[in-house]
Amino acid sequence: MKTVSDVLTNISYGGDYNPEQWTEDVWLKDAKLMRKAGVNLISVGIFSWAVLEKEEGNYDFSWLDKVMDMLHDHGVGVCLATATASPPAWLSMKYPDSVAVNQYNVPYSFGSRQHYSPNSPEYRSAMVRLVKKLADRYKDHPALKMWHINNEYACHMSECYSDYSLQAFRKWLLNRYEHIDELNERWGTNFWSQRYNSFEEITFSGNSPTLVNPGQELDYKRFMNDSFLELYKLEKDILREVTPNVPIFTNFMFEFKPLDYFQWAEELDVITWDSYPDPREGIPVAHAMQHDIMRSLKKGQPFFLMEQVTNQVNWRDINLPKKPGEMRLWSYAAIAHGGDGIMFFQWRQSRAGAEKFHGAMIPHSSDETSRVYREVKQLGDELKKLDSLVGARVPAKVAIVFDWENWWAVELDGKPHNKLDYLDHVKSYYQVFFANNIAVDFVRAGDDLSAYELVVAPMLYMIKLGDDKNLENYVDTGGTLVVSYFSGIADENDRIHLGHYPAPLRHFLGMYVEEFVPYAEGKTNQIVHNAQHFSCSTWSDIIRLEGAHTLASYKDEWYKDMPAVTSHSFGKGKAIYVGTEPEYDYVNQLITTLAAEKNIEPPAEGPPNVEMVERNSDEANHLIVINHNEDPAVIQLNSNKNYVNLLTGGTIQKEVSVEGTDVLVLRCE
Numbered sequence: 001m002k003t004v005s006d007v008l009t010n011i012s013y014g015g016d017y018n019p020e021q022w023t024e025d026v027w028l029k030d031a032k033l034m035r036k037a038g039v040n041l042i043s044v045g046i047f048s049w050a051v052l053e054k055e056e057g058n059y060d061f062s063w064l065d066k067v068m069d070m071l072h073d074h075g076v077g078v079c080l081a082t083a084t085a086s087p088p089a090w091l092s093m094k095y096p097d098s099v100a101v102n103q104y105n106v107p108y109s110f111g112s113r114q115h116y117s118p119n120s121p122e123y124r125s126a127m128v129r130l131v132k133k134l135a136d137r138y139k140d141h142p143a144l145k146m147w148h149i150n151n152e153y154a155c156h157m158s159e160c161y162s163d164y165s166l167q168a169f170r171k172w173l174l175n176r177y178e179h180i181d182e183l184n185e186r187w188g189t190n191f192w193s194q195r196y197n198s199f200e201e202i203t204f205s206g207n208s209p210t211l212v213n214p215g216q217e218l219d220y221k222r223f224m225n226d227s228f229l230e231l232y233k234l235e236k237d238i239l240r241e242v243t244p245n246v247p248i249f250t251n252f253m254f255e256f257k258p259l260d261y262f263q264w265a266e267e268l269d270v271i272t273w274d275s276y277p278d279p280r281e282g283i284p285v286a287h288a289m290q291h292d293i294m295r296s297l298k299k300g301q302p303f304f305l306m307e308q309v310t311n312q313v314n315w316r317d318i319n320l321p322k323k324p325g326e327m328r329l330w331s332y333a334a335i336a337h338g339g340d341g342i343m344f345f346q347w348r349q350s351r352a353g354a355e356k357f358h359g360a361m362i363p364h365s366s367d368e369t370s371r372v373y374r375e376v377k378q379l380g381d382e383l384k385k386l387d388s389l390v391g392a393r394v395p396a397k398v399a400i401v402f403d404w405e406n407w408w409a410v411e412l413d414g415k416p417h418n419k420l421d422y423l424d425h426v427k428s429y430y431q432v433f434f435a436n437n438i439a440v441d442f443v444r445a446g447d448d449l450s451a452y453e454l455v456v457a458p459m460l461y462m463i464k465l466g467d468d469k470n471l472e473n474y475v476d477t478g479g480t481l482v483v484s485y486f487s488g489i490a491d492e493n494d495r496i497h498l499g500h501y502p503a504p505l506r507h508f509l510g511m512y513v514e515e516f517v518p519y520a521e522g523k524t525n526q527i528v529h530n531a532q533h534f535s536c537s538t539w540s541d542i543i544r545l546e547g548a549h550t551l552a553s554y555k556d557e558w559y560k561d562m563p564a565v566t567s568h569s570f571g572k573g574k575a576i577y578v579g580t581e582p583e584y585d586y587v588n589q590l591i592t593t594l595a596a597e598k599n600i601e602p603p604a605e606g607p608p609n610v611e612m613v614e615r616n617s618d619e620a621n622h623l624i625v626i627n628h629n630e631d632p633a634v635i636q637l638n639s640n641k642n643y644v645n646l647l648t649g650g651t652i653q654k655e656v657s658v659e660g661t662d663v664l665v666l667r668c669e
């Protein structure tokens, strides 16, 4: 099996292409323009099912043959999509049960996209037939570089309550628990008289009078995740058999809760994802975090930015364009965090349809002197100089524990605080590393942590079998672990780990939590650390020490002077517990102190809002510098080595200046 960097040895550059929206004369113009813009990879066919199979079993690949040939003749490779993301009207009409049903038992209507039920046998068999046809037809086509399965699974429609889905859910539960008594035990169904005699008695809880059994809710989320993953695997198995050397993927999304991408990553040859930062947010820190998550899904293997927009999307309330230079800057940010491909939605802006005001590489005007096209071409020209980055990795000594099932569980109803936002809380730690230019990987609590000097486990509410031992072993063998409030509370069925919270982590944290104190909205308190005062909000744990010592204590309220942040030496390492939501300055101080103790340093020194990230391979080490400021910045390099500026060709030592809204890609000589 070839890896993606064996197949694509340059930084990939291109976007989604929908030639079926255009006449043939436009195709030729497009192929020439692509070449001119430095495009080397194009995704074709993502929403083409209705034109590939106009009636059931009546396939027409003639137009796609021409497009594939034409792209190949112009030196453009193809990510060929399997076109299964949106079934045609005839399919939904002929097989009404293939359509997904919402939680109130209403089927979705046709006329938009992605309306199919993942558990419909009719959808599945039509899908399998189409994928087989595509694989057989294009298996030897020289343009075929990768397979793009479906599109953004579960986007728009992540829950289906159809009869097919219910039957599949019961089967899924039977498979997981084998006996109904086991399910009753795990779901705790003696509560509120929820006991089941058989799997057949289980129904969906979409229209329930009040809170639903949390074990059931969690399993429903797992089941839907698995339903979509099963679809992906069905397609993947066909493609793998016919084309064993062509890498296969589907595209992931930003902060997407319904799918456990760690689980999915095992089935993908390369991680690809779609990133649409809102220009209103300023520096896209949240997107940097997603880049790092995406890179971490396959343990540091570079990812592809599969979609972004050149200037503006059309699906926000108000769609601000990226300012001049921002598209380029944010593309380099993706590369810095581990991207080997920079792609757009889409190549040519649509004339009709719901996305006609969505930006593209070629705007409606087709004007080659337009700002958009000039920026597209400039980036395309530059990326040709960056071959040495392909396959290079981001070295990280820090990891943040991130877990989709934990995300699901922590945000289910019925908690002491029902406005906790897991991602926001994770970000409150991530942004400190981002601001200090300390590279971060994301891991699961059960992963091998031995490569990291510092691990942060924010709000790790769910501790699964073995996670506690893994974290304990990490600290015992010399690691520094930071755990924050509402961690170590429940098992994988959302049943409490009995004993004092956080029961499974308590002995190596050297403390326990006696009570939770959620704050009313707007309320703050203060914590005092070495006579310095910092604000805190959202939550306070009432902490009792069992060997740990206090780093910071609360200033006010009935728990005044009680510990808020603790530290415990355990084995060769130490475990820190943060029982509240401190302001940024405190988290920054705590984390940078812990990082300094472990000699974790940024790769270079510069002013605020300048990102600096290393990407290294056996052949070459790189430093990528991204100046998010409008003013120039001066960077001090940490080593005495010579660096080559890959974009401009000059040599640099010790100090270098970078213009505002500009980047440097430096290769260490």
Ligand code: GLA
Pocket (backbone or CB within 6 Å): 151, 152, 274, 276, 307, 313, 345, 355, 358
């Ligand atoms: C998603 C989809 C694309 C397109 C873009 C628009 O990422 O995959 O088909 O709809 O959004 O931003």
